Amino acid sequence: MPEVIFPGPDGRLEGRYHPQPKRDAPIAVVLHPHPQFGGTMNNKVVYNLHYAFYNMGFSVLRFNFRGVGRSQGEYDQGIGELSDAAAALDYLQTMNQNARHCWVAGFSFGAWIGMQLLMxxxxxxxxxSVSPPANMYDFSFLAPCPASGLVINGTADRIAPPRDTEVLVGKLHEQKGITITHTQIEGADHFFKDEEAHMAPMLDHVSEYVKRRLTEATR
Known part of the structure; x- marks a missing residue:
């Protein structure tokens, strides 16, 4: 997978870009967890989401937020990181000008940034949105949520408790014109550490959901 360096708002950003041969392939950007708690683009959930989208025919980009790896800049409380995500999407769209579908996927802190990018x-x-930290961050900006999507979390998540995620999904369900699909993986923690019991089912649910949405869009 080619390493890429692209311009961000606070210096260069380091990423991994995996293009498809089809010029009109859908595109996806994948966002990593909190930079100050070891989050990078090589996080296992992010890495696996990247390949899940690629295997579904997407041209995919994941990258390091500012101050992580070879990305320049310093952590900026989510404000700068949102600008980084916008720059990453700009880069991805420049490389794929015929793409008809554009998705954002995020894990934990990355889910919060991804939902802001959506707005x-x-x-x-x-x-x-995988394991969105609804207990730590304010998601009230999703009013209304502009696109349908999947929220997925583990029932044994102690970092972002399921109850808070359920409240978030409940608020989104009240909005007209969008459909929020909520899936919980039984026994999974925040990181889906058990490959067979938790990570694999999570990825299966993501793939099934995205494939269904793409099929519906072509009807």
């Missing part, structure tokens, strides 16, 4: 960019047609 800024009407060109995003779907989202996947």
């Amino acid at each position: 800024r960019r009407p060109d995003i047609t779907g989202f996947v």
Whole structure:
């Protein structure tokens, strides 16, 4: 997978870009967890989401937020990181100008950033939020949520408790015109550490959901 360096708002950003041969392939950007708690683009959930989207025919980009790995800049409380995500999407769209579908996927802190990016960019047609930290961050900006998507979390998540995720999904369900699909993986922790029992089912649910949405969009 080619390493890429692309311009961000606070210096260069380091990423991994996996293009498809089809010029009109859908695109997806994948966002990693909190930079100050060891989050990088090589996080296992992020890495696996990247390949799940690639295997579904997407051209995919994951990258390091500012101050992580070879990305320049310093952690900026989520404000700068949102700008980084917008720059990553700009880069991905520049490389794929014929793409008809644009998705954002994020894990934990990355899910929070991804949902904010969704509000800024009407060109995003779907989202996947894995383990969104609804107990730590305010998601009230999703009013209304502009696109349908999947929220997925583990029932044994102690970092972002399931109850808070359920409250978030409940608020999103009240909005007209969008459909939020909520899936919980029984026994999974925040990181889906058990490959067979938790990570694999999570990825299966993501793939099934995204494939269904793409099929519906072509009807």
